[in-house]
Amino acid sequence: MAKSKQFKKNIAFVAFDADDTLWENEPKYRRAEKLFLEILSKYVSEETILEELLKTEIQNLPLCGYGTKSFCMSMMETAMRVSNLKITTEELHKLYEFGKSLLKHPIHLYEGVEKTLELISRKYPVALITKGDSLEQERKIFTSGLMDKFDFIEIVHEKDEKTYLKLIEKYNIEPAQFVMVGNSPKSDILPVLKIGGYAIYIPARETWIHEIIDESNINCFDNYFKLKKFSEITDVLL
Numbered sequence: 471m472a473k474s475k476q477f478k479k480n481i482a483f484v485a486f487d488a489d490d491t492l493w494e495n496e497p498k499y500r501r502a503e504k505l506f507l508e509i510l511s512k513y514v515s516e517e518t519i520l521e522e523l524l525k526t527e528i529q530n531l532p533l534c535g536y537g538t539k540s541f542c543m544s545m546m547e548t549a550m551r552v553s554n555l556k557i558t559t560e561e562l563h564k565l566y567e568f569g570k571s572l573l574k575h576p577i578h579l580y581e582g583v584e585k586t587l588e589l590i591s592r593k594y595p596v597a598l599i600t601k602g603d604s605l606e607q608e609r610k611i612f613t614s615g616l617m618d619k620f621d622f623i624e625i626v627h628e629k630d631e632k633t634y635l636k637l638i639e640k641y642n643i644e645p646a647q648f649v650m651v652g653n654s655p656k657s658d659i660l661p662v663l664k665i666g667g668y669a670i671y672i673p674a675r676e677t678w679i680h681e682i683i684d685e686s687n688i689n690c691f692d693n694y695f696k697l698k699k700f701s702e703i704t705d706v707l708l
Contacts, residue, residue, distance in 0.1 A: 483641055
C-alpha cells in the first residue's frame with residue numbers, strides 16, 4: 471500500500487502505448503507468418519524461414535521503421551532470399567495481397583479501454599505515444615474512436631530513453647511525474663524506468679519477440695507495476 475501511495479503522489483502525466491495495449495495488433499502478424507510458412511516451407515525448413523524473417527525485420531528497422539509496410543517488405547525480401555529467387559510470381563503476389571490486407575485490419579479495443587481512459591483523463595493529462603509508420607498509426611487511432619480521449623498524440627520512430635526524455639521536456643514535467651502504460655517491456659517499460667519514470671506493464675496475449683526482454687531487468691525497479699488487464703489501471707492511479 472505504501473508503494474501505491476508513493477506512486478500516486480508524484481504523478482502529473484499519464485501516457486499510453488497503442489498497439490496491443492489499447493487494441494489487438496500482433497496476432498495479425500502471426501497469421502501472416504502462418505501463410506508465409508505455407509508458401510515457403512517447400513524451399514527450406516519452417517525454423518529457418520522464421521529465423522530469416524526475424525533477422526530481415528530487425529535489419530530493416532533503421533531503413534523502414536516499424537509497422538505493416540516494413541513487415542511486408544521484409545516478408546518479400548526474405549521469401550526471395552530463402553528460395554534462392556525460385557519463388558513464383560504467383561506466390562509473391564499472394565504474399566503481397568495478404569500483406570496489403572493487413573493495412574485494412576479492423577481495430578478491436580480491449581475490454582474496458584474507453585471507460586478506463588475516460589476515468590484517468592478526469593484526473594491527469596493523458597497522451598498516446600506510439601511508434602511506427604505515421605499514416606498507418608494515424609488511421610488506427612482515427613478508426614479506434616479514441617482520438618478525443620487524449621490531450622496529446624505522439625507518433626515516434628523509436629521508443630528509447632532519448633525519445634522519452636524529449637517528450638517529458640516537451641510536456642514540461644519531471645521524469646518522476648511521468649507514467650507510461652504499455653505491453654512492450656523493451657519499448658514501453660524499461661526505458662521509462664531507466665530515466666526515473668513510472669511504468670505499468672500489461673502483458674498482451676502475443677508480443678513480437680524483438681520487444682521481449684528478461685523481466686528480471688525490470689522487476690528490480692520500485693517504480694514498476696505489472697497488471698493483468700487494462701481496467702486495473704484505475705486501482706493504481708485513482
